[in-house]
Amino acid sequence: MIEVEVPLKLTLFGEHAVVYGEPAIAMAINEKMKIKIVPYHKMVLKSNSLSIKGIKVDLEEMKLESEETSRVLSYALSTINFFEKEYGTRKNALIEIESPVDPSVGLGTSAAVIVGIVGGYSRYLGYELTREEIAKISHKIELTVQGLGSRMDTYTTSLGGLIYFPKGGGYEKIRGEIRITAGYIRRIATTAEILKRVKSLKEKNPDLFNDLISSIGKTVNKAKIAIEKEDEEEIGELMYVNHGLLMSLGVTLPPIDNLVSTAKILGLKGCKISGGGGGGSTVCLEDERARILLSTIGAKIVDARISQEGVTIKEINQ
Ligand SMILES: Nc1ncnc2c1ncn2[C@@H]1O[C@H](COP(=O)(O)OP(=O)(O)O)[C@@H](O)[C@H]1O
Ligand SMILES: C[C@@](O)(CCOP(=O)(O)O)CC(=O)O
Ligand SMILES: [Mg+2]
Numbered sequence: 656m657i658e659v660e661v662p663l664k665l666t667l668f669g670e671h672a673v674v675y676g677e678p679a680i681a682m683a684i685n686e687k688m689k690i691k692i693v694p695y696h697k698m699v700l701k702s703n704s705l706s707i708k709g710i711k712v713d714l715e716e717m718k719l720e721s722e723e724t725s726r727v728l729s730y731a732l733s734t735i736n737f738f739e740k741e742y743g744t745r746k747n748a749l750i751e752i753e754s755p756v757d758p759s760v761g762l763g764t765s766a767a768v769i770v771g772i773v774g775g776y777s778r779y780l781g782y783e784l785t786r787e788e789i790a791k792i793s794h795k796i797e798l799t800v801q802g803l804g805s806r807m808d809t810y811t812t813s814l815g816g817l818i819y820f821p822k823g824g825g826y827e828k829i830r831g832e833i834r835i836t837a838g839y840i841r842r843i844a845t846t847a848e849i850l851k852r853v854k855s856l857k858e859k860n861p862d863l864f865n866d867l868i869s870s871i872g873k874t875v876n877k878a879k880i881a882i883e884k885e886d887e888e889e890i891g892e893l894m895y896v897n898h899g900l901l902m903s904l905g906v907t908l909p910p911i912d913n914l915v916s917t918a919k920i921l922g923l924k925g926c927k928i929s930g931g932g933g934g935g936s937t938v939c940l941e942d943e944r945a946r947i948l949l950s951t952i953g954a955k956i957v958d959a960r961i962s963q964e965g966v967t968i969k970e971i972n973q
Contacts, residue, residue: 657692658969659775662962663756664763664811665837665938666929667882668897669820669875671853671904673805677872679820680829680879681811683965684837685958686755688764690771692779695749700731702752727758729800730765734772737796744780756957760839761930765801765846766808769793774813774966786965789813803850815965819879822872831882833890833961834941837929838954840910846931849906856905864904871900891925891940898927906932910952918948 662683669679705727711720725732731750739745750772758764770793777784784792790813794806810826811818817829844852857864874897881889898915901907911928914937918926926939937954939945946956 656694656971656973657775657778658971659690659692659771659966661688661690661767661771661774661812661966662686662815662964663688663767663957664808665835665936665959666761666807667817667833667835667938668878668893669871670807670930670932671850671901671906672868672871672875673807673820674803674850674853675857675868676822677868678822678875678879679805679807680818680875680882681807681820682817682833682835683811683815683962684762685960685962686762687962688755688767688771689753690768690775691749691751691753692772692775693749693751695747698735698745698747699749700728700752701749702731702754704752704754704757730768730797731772733796733800734769734793735776737773737792738776738780742780742782746780748776748779750776756839756955757841759842759845759931759935761842761846761928761932761935762839762957763808763812763930766793766797766812769796770809770812770966774968778968778970786813789966801847801850803847803854813965816963817882817961819875829879829882831885833882833885835938835959836941836943836945836949836956837936837938837959838946838949838956839936840934840952840954842931842934843908844933849931849933853904853906867900867903871897874900887924887940891923894925894927894938894940895919901928901932908932908934910934911937914948914952918945921948923948 663686673679790810793809924940929936929938
């Protein structure tokens with residue numbers, strides 16, 4: 656049996672703009688997705704945190720049918736299919752996914768599912784991939800399923816730590832510490848859907864769009880310097896600026912906008928939405944008042960301590 660642990664992530668700066676080549680900063684956190692690959696006589700996928708709406712029941716054959724199933728399972732299925740296509744191998748297994756959070760709340764569960772299955776299933780097939788190779792393959796798969804997307808989530812969850820993604824490609828681990836309070840509310844759409852909406856804004860008004868994302872890019876680069884200097888005042892101020900720019904892109908939601916402006920009035924150093932948007936996660940510089948504000952909008956608090964470790968894979972002989 657193979658046991659894999661993958662940290663989830665928070666985007667500190669630069670979401671959405673990173674899809675269009677701008678820089679970003681993300682951090683792997685202590686919330687871990689666990690994936691087990693167990694030898695089995697057929698291919699079965701089991702997950703603790705997926706809910707599928709609109710199920711039809713075929714009473715003749717006692718079978719459940721749902722149009723949503725393939726969409727919900729698309730990341731996991733595409734990962735298994737990838738190995739069959741690219742490596743020419745398939746070996747039956749029971750793949751069990753245990754997530755500490757709901758899917759689609761900006762914490763990178765799509766990336767973690769892919770990274771975990773790429774890591775675990777490749778080992779099950781007898782390959783020893785490095786974290787970097789897992790990240791590269793996982794990014795390719797996430798992009799195929801989503802249609803649009805950056806390397807940020809798959810690299811952060813594979814490699815762990817606090818990572819700066821520069822314009823033009825690659826990545827750089829950031830030294831420096833950042834203490835965060837974070838939580839999430841339910842989201843109105845998936846990342847894939849929100850990415851499509853942002854793209855339509857680009858097509859409708861390219862000049863304005865380019866200005867907005869390049870301003871996000873400038874904010875990210877200033878934030879990198881501020882994080883390296885551990886200058887919390889500056890980091891916080893840039894978080895508010897980044898939130899405002901994401902609001903202009905239309906990816907925020909009133910409860911989170913209200914939380915962020917209340918936080919500013921109350922004198923919290925910095926808060927912003929995190930991830931794909933449309934609800935989902937909010938990050939603030941560590942502050943007890945941030946926990947209270949997050950609770951008032953019904954958010955679930957997450958363990959936002961940094962995970963320096965990326966994906967870990969263990970072989971267990973029973
Ligand atoms: N526990 C899970 N088991 C299987 N697939 C999951 C799980 N959690 C998330 N996913 C996959 O990831 C998708 C959510 O991805 P996305 O909208 O990008 O949200 P996130 O912000 O969490 O990455 C789900 O629709 C599903 O395909
Ligand atoms: C919006 C985006 O920048 C981050 C999406 O993060 P999440 O799926 O909401 O965790 C998309 C991407 O970078 O691929
Ligand atoms: Mg995602």
